[in-house]
Amino acid sequence: MSAVKKLWDISTGVPFLGEPVGKRVFSLAFSQKAPYFATIRPRFTVVEPNHVELVIPKRRGVQNHIGTVHAIALCNGMEAAMGALAEVTIPADKRWIPKGMDVSYTAKASSDITTIAETDQAQWDTADGDVAVRVKCVRDDGTVVAEGHINLWVTAKK
Template sequence: MSQLYDLWKSFNRVPVVGKRAFSVAFAKKAPYFGSIHPLVNQLRPNYAEVIVPNRRGNHNHIGTVHAIALCNGLEMAMGALAEVTIPRDKRWIPKGMTVSYTAKASTDITCIAETDQEQWDTADGDLAVRVKGIREDGTVAIEGQINLWVTPKKK
């Protein structure tokens, strides 16, 4: 398992506070993530959830969660997933993101990133991570994919 996954498991020995503390620590690694005040809600190989809160600082001009705040949450979920899933002999970097906004983001949004282990085991170049953001009522507000470039680590 990865160091990040070990850290996640140790933080989660303390309910609620552990998730918040992990989220703050993770956002410090890539400080821009902190701008949306995210909460890493679930993390395991091939799956991650990050909650982007419906707060004024994340709003657009119509009072819903801004599209870029949602993309930031999707990218954070993808990055966490990649770190806890990628085989130790490989490395990754984001290559691009394609999303569709399918409904107003009028509540907290749970940003989900998912892959299948076979993708990582056979990856040599492009790898597509499925992403979506779901409102509290179950409506998908944003969906798409984040493309990664996965290569062997240099020896």
């Protein structure tokens, strides 16, 4: 089990903290590993193999000149979700590094944004090179505001 999965299980499973507080603890801890993620104040809601979700709260610090969540904040959320997904999904004998990102902005991000990263287990089991992680950002009303792929380079650990 990966360190990220252990942290999720421990922080969300502590009875006296409760799941909502545990998710906040996990989100803060994860953001310290890669401090740039803290700029969007992600709130992880689902962390499981092949599926991760987090919320980017709409606040002044992530808004652009028209008052919507900035495109780069959306990308930051996608990368955070992808990173957590990769850590909890990748087989123990492999390693990963991001290689590129292909994103389309499809609507205004005018609310809190739920960012979703997804893969299929077969992608990881047979990975020797490229793995494409599907990512999307969704408004509170269900409208997809950005979507794309983050390409990872996956190789055997040496």
